[in-house]
Amino acid sequence: MTLVAEPKLEKAEAASLRTERIVELVQRQGALAVLAIVLVVGLVAYDDFRSFDNAGTILVSAAPAALIALGMTFVIITGGIDLSVGSLYVLGGVLAAWASQYGIAAAFAVPLAVCGLFGLVQGLVIAYARLAPFIVTLAGLLGARGLMLALSDEGGTTYLVDPGAFKDFGKGELLGVKYAVYLVAVLFVVGMVTLYRTRFGQSVYAIGGSEDAARLMGVRIRGTQIRVYVLSGLLAGLAGSINAARLGSGVTVLGTGMELDAIAAVVVGGTLLTGGAGTLGGTIAGVLLLQVIQNLINQDGGVSSAWQTVISGTFIALVVVAQTYLAKLRRVASG
């Protein structure tokens, strides 16, 4: 390296680095950008969209999905997948409604314990038997739904939430916003600190980046894998709990396809399905984007049911295609 060439090289490098950073930012915040556009369109086009009530509806409706997507983000960053969350969600709701007769603590603890246990077993099998997370959690999906049907007499019995603290939690509001929304917000902050600032969080990224490299760096791969599936199970159970409190009963016709919605929200939020990269901020944007699109379709009120799914699907496809394109640009920019 000569002294003359150095500044030039630095300049070019700096420029490409800057492009790279901008592209990376847009890629990572693609969902946020689209969310902003969609929000502006909604605010301009629909009077009712602007209301405070409607914002509250969007947030409280997104709360369970957000919790599930929170856990799913951890799982996907490790390069895994958790298909059991939709079933654990409905199972958690049924358990919470049943346990509410023993008080609010039980209504939260029982679903957490059972769904956490499901996550633990799945994590153990994935980590030690080295089976594909897809197949292990698919078994979990079937198992948890089966258990839910067994508990509810094939869906024939619906447990009602006992009047008391748990039901009040579901009804309660602070400044016009339901308690559940605050709970989810706090958990996302805790999740961010855990993911970005702890050794565990760094292991999650390391495993997803390259399992072999992570092993060489001394990351406890099995321990990390087990923990992400436990976390995902716990959050799915908690999502079931807060939903049961809101609905006032352990509804059994829930959660089908919920795992795919969660995966879609996470991926739309910029987390790579291949693992190693992703943010929780993106996941929040992804969850809200899907919810807002649905809300806008309802604001219109004239879109036939068949076209609704087409519209949602198109949005997901657009965001993901844009992200892939930007990722390519980034690779080109970084040479």
Added chain:
Amino acid sequence: MIDLRGRWRPALAVLSASALLLTGCAKSEDDPAAKSTADSSAAAQATKSASAGGSTCDLTKFGGQKVDLKTATIGFSQSEKEANPFRIAETQSIKDEAAKLGIPAANLKVTNADSKFDKQITDVSTLIDQGVQLLVIAPLNSDGWDSVFQKASSKKIPIVTIDRKINAKHCTDYLTFIGSDFAEQGKRAADKMAKALNNTGTVAILLGAPGNNVTTLRTQGFKEQIAKVAPNIKIEFEQTGQFSREEGQKVSEQLLQSKPNINGIYAENDEMALGAITALKGASKKAGDVKIVTIDGTKGAVQGIVDGWISSVIESNPRFGPLAFGTATKFFSGEAIPENIIISDREYDSTNAAADLGLAY
């Protein structure tokens, strides 16, 4: 062996997962031939009993405001995709009646929950936020409406539930339920089956989706009535066909292998009956070899009577529009509304199927 541990593995996993789930949940199916004719007035619903529950509800008791439907905003929340004749006819009937009453299309907000209960709760919440003054709901589930009631009752919005009931406090949480007597449908199906089999033989039941009160009541009504009127008819097979044609066909194929001499099939909806006919054809049975009784009254099934494959169809009338809006109009003009409005369903058999084909949906 292909190594799937690369970058495509998760993508592949998700793809196959969605494929699996999609095939797993394909409960309803399209039948382009069965287009609705919801607005033929002869096919409209008639009230059978209007005071089954005893208690009534009027505007003062409910504490609401007088509303003129012609200028009001009305919300309709449909539970399932309009992909089977029943739902197509139901939604169309609501829209047609609103148009007939001169309600501008923009004032009728229609949502569809796509069989997702979470979505239906969100849908109805959004409708309330939009300021609807009347809610017509076809509920996906009978329980789990607490948050909706909390919101609706604080704004005193009357809720009319159609086709399925909601378990709640009458006149506080909701105004009225308009729908069929599902147990009665099962009983009438049993009477038809007993007649078709001359009170003796073996029968299979194609059950609807489990955990659904429609399934429970149609099964209960049928069994009780069979035991009462034709104890010599034995029910030898019961399995769910999930209210879908594919499942109905699959289950019927298994049935015909395990019990080839079955005399009758009771299908708890038309779609499953049509699936059963396909299975019977596959097993080289002829029309009339196995007596089929079914519930719904779709065009396909009534045509099945004309063709000789189906013995009778008990109707479950989905045209809720006129009765729903009529009831709301009465309520807003101060009349007392009963807790349950049970509609009378017609029936089709070989004597009237050809003539009444136009009444089917």
